[in-house]
Amino acid sequence: MPIPEPQFDDLYRELLLDHMRHPRNRGALENPTHRLDGVNPVCGDEVHIEVAVGDSEVRDIAFSGLGCSISQSSASMLTENVKGKKLQDIARLRDHFQAMLVDGADPAPDLGDLEAFQGVARFPVRVKCAMLPWKVLDEVIEGAAPAPQGDRQ
Amino acid sequence: MLDVERIREDFPILxxxxxxxxxxxxxxxATTQKPRQVIDALVRYYETDNANIHRGIHALAVRATEQYEGVRAKVAAHIGAANPSDVVFTRNTTESINLVARAWGDANLRPGDEVVLSIMEHHSNIIPWQQLAKRTGAVLRYVDITGEGELAIDQLRAIIGPRTKLVTIVHMSNVLGTINPVGDIAEMAHAAGALVLVDGAQSAPHLPIDVRSLGCDFFAFSAHKMLGPTGVGVLWARPGLLESMDPFLGGGEMISIVRPEESTWAEVPHKFEAGTPNIADVIAFGAALDYLGGIGMANVRRHEEHLAGYAIDALRSIEGLKVHGPLDPERRGGAVSFSVPGVHPHDVSTIVDSYGVAIRAGHHCAQLLMRRLQVPATNRASLYIYNREQEIDALVEALHEATRIFARADSRTAVR
Known part of the structure; x- marks a missing residue:
């Protein structure tokens, strides 16, 4: 029986690779209200996020960092998906993103194009890469919403 | 050449x-697989000989003690040490180095004294000295590497001076594969009145070791990187040194006479083996040493030198791929780190794993070296006696797939 070729289309979706090559909102803000840093000490991935929060809303956001395609594309897509959103909506988005990756839940409708990360759930050691930018943003989110229940990856 | 196919039959996990x-x-x-002989020794010990050592009068205790001490003698023979009593069993290389930092370093270093090490050290040969420097006021002096990934030996010669108390250096880099000229370094250090510790975690499994010809004062390594079980490390010290050092840990087994306020210590090496040691794993390590002895370390080295050369050539056939460290297999071991252009090491590892190929991605506990190489992380393929050319081919095939996936992203975005 021939061995099937491994398929990576699911993990490295086109959208992900596009964000890796052409990160959105990469850089710094002039007047951020928060400067946040996250490092994954096991692999060395870094994500730095600057946010301007006003009226419980993310007015502007930028990121920088270095690391694998998953962590950096996740950071890029995070910025697109939270800009202009209320912190409580972002908290829900974060919970749905985590549920999809960690618990293998079907993507919730509000995830939109973040659904592209669904394939990462099949690679448990890479889940932390996709979650890293969201963990970095937690500090801002937690300012507005109670900490979610249950295990955190 | 080794009969690799026959060797492979001894490794169930493969x-x-x-x-x-x-x-x-x-x-x-990272760690090697274990031959059936080592697994059997572990099981046999628990099924037939299990007892605590050095204390019992009964038959099992005598058998367990004899086997445990027998492995100490085997270790001594394996590394060319004159006396088994200069061999201390620890948990791992890290603990061996910490033992020296605590038991020797605390007593011998004064403010301003210098510990010389290199930027290619594993964190286990950096952090204990940083902690020691904090406790004693000693200063760390780092030696750089050359563009070829070898130790900058002229810089080392310049750094070693009257303030140098210890030169602590890796024998074979776990990232670059570089084999450092430990004998020359020991001569330089001794001329300045300093001692030399050699981190042999990567060299003891792959090279014939003779601590007397290396000329070092301490030699540290781990069993699990040379077919043995996890949880066993070795510290060898030049005769007389251990006697001059105070114990590292206090407790059972390491005492002679205990009085309410003060006690006297057991003879070396028992002075440094407080508490019940890892008896079963030490005994199984003996089977690993027998296995390597049966092959012969010179043959191990010859096999890996050939395979490292094959791997380096095969990897470099991938366009743009960079191999870190010396390219000449005579100057290096079988740990081959590389960077694939345009693909992060973790993405490489995930793709390669899907082809059944286990390699490492990360900083390899060598963040100083990563910074020096200006890479966030690398991939590393590392070889042993059971590896074959066709396995290198499987790795290279998987790497081609990794570059294809990420090149696809490139070409697509180019026409956006």
Missing amino acids: HQQVNGRPLVYLDNA
Whole structure:
């Protein structure tokens, strides 16, 4: 029986690779209200996020960092998906993103194009890469919403 | 040349499929697999000889003690040490180095004294000295590497001076594969009145070791990187040194006479083996040493030198791929780190794993070296006695797939 070729289309979706090559909102803000840093000490991935929060809303956001395609594309897509959103909506988005990756839940409708990360759930050691930018943003989110229940990856 | 196919028959774990393909295990610098002989020794000990050592009068205790001490003698013979009593069993290389930092360093270093080390050190040969420097006021002096990934020996010569109390250096780099000229370094250090510690975690499994010809004062390594079980490390010290050092840990087994306020210590090496040691794993390590002895370390080295050369050539056939460290297999071991252009090491590892190939991605506990190489991380394939050319081919095939996936992203975005 021939061995099937491994398929990576699911993990490295086109959208992900596009964000890796052409990160959105990469850089710094002039007047951020928060400067946040996250490092994954096991692999060395870094994500730095600057946010301007006003009226419980993310007015502007930028990121920088270095690391694998998953962590950096996740950071890029995070910025697109939270800009202009209320912190409580972002908290829900974060919970749905985590549920999809960690618990293998079907993507919730509000995830939109973040659904592209669904394939990462099949690679448990890479889940932390996709979650890293969201963990970095937690500090801002937690300012507005109670900490979610249950295990955190 | 080794009869690799016959050797492979001794390693049960190698005969499995991972992700639908035969396992290709190329993460030997992290830990090696265990031959049936080592697994059997572990089981046999628990089934027939298990007892605590050095105390009992009964038959089992005598058998266990004899086997445990017998392995100490085997270790001494394996590394060319004159006396088994200069061999201390620890948990791992890290603990061996910490033992020296605590038991020797605390007593011998004064403010301004210098500990010389290199930027290619594993964190286990950096952090204990940083902690020691904090406790004593000693200063750390780092030696750089050359563009070829070898130790900057002229710089080392310039740094070693009257304030140098210890030169602590890796024998074979776990990232670059570089083999450092430990004998020359020991001469330089001794001329300045300093001692030399050699981190042999990567060299003891792969090279014939003779501590007397190396000329070092301490030699540290781990069993699990040379076919043995996890949880066993070795510290060898030049005769007389251990006697001059105070114990590292206090407790049972390491005492002679205990009085309410003060006690006297057991003879070396028992002075440094407080508490019940890892008896079973030490005894199984003896089987690993027998196995390597049966092959011969010179043959191990010859096999790996050939395979490292093959791997370096095969990897460099991938366009733009960079191999870190010396390219000449005579100057290096079988730990081959590389960077694939345009693909992050973690993405490489995930893709390669889908082909059943186990390699490492990350900073390899060498963040100073990563910074020096200006890479966030690398991939590393590391070889041992059971690896074959066809496994290198499987790795290279998987790497081609990794570059294809990410090149696809490039070409697509180019026409956006």
